[in-house]
Amino acid sequence: MDSLILCSHCGRRIRRADDLVTTLVLFGISPFHSACYSKVLRGWETLWVSNEPVNGVAGTLVAGLSLLLSLVVLVGPFSFFLFLLLLVPPAMRLYSWLAFERHLQED
Numbered sequence: 001m002d003s004l005i006l007c008s009h010c011g012r013r014i015r016r017a018d019d020l021v022t023t024l025v026l027f028g029i030s031p032f033h034s035a036c037y038s039k040v041l042r043g044w045e046t047l048w049v050s051n052e053p054v055n056g057v058a059g060t061l062v063a064g065l066s067l068l069l070s071l072v073v074l075v076g077p078f079s080f081f082l083f084l085l086l087l088v089p090p091a092m093r094l095y096s097w098l099a100f101e102r103h104l105q106e107d
């Protein structure tokens with residue numbers, strides 16, 4: 001697949017999956033070049049941009065653990081709202097993959 005993914009910082013095309021960083025910006029997931037993400041974290045925009053990439057190792061780990069925990073919460077005596085809240089990280093990880101990562105070349 002060859003889809004056009006543009007960096008939210010510089011506006012240029014992101015071509016490779018290993019150069020992609022997706023992160024939470026206000027209430028949405030945005031794609032960045034890894035170098036641009038570093039620049040954003042050092043600039044004033046860091047007020048709106050999450051410090052943790054959604055498509056990083058930690059983001060994937062949090063999504064997996066959150067999904068497992070949501071299943072525990074679902075069968076336990078916890079509120080349904082907590083279950084829905086725990087589904088947010090896996091949903092963000094899934095969106096990141098569907099919207100950006102699957103369109104880029106791995107190499």
Ligand SMILES: [Zn+2]
Nearest residue numbers: 007010033036
């Ligand atoms: Zn960029």
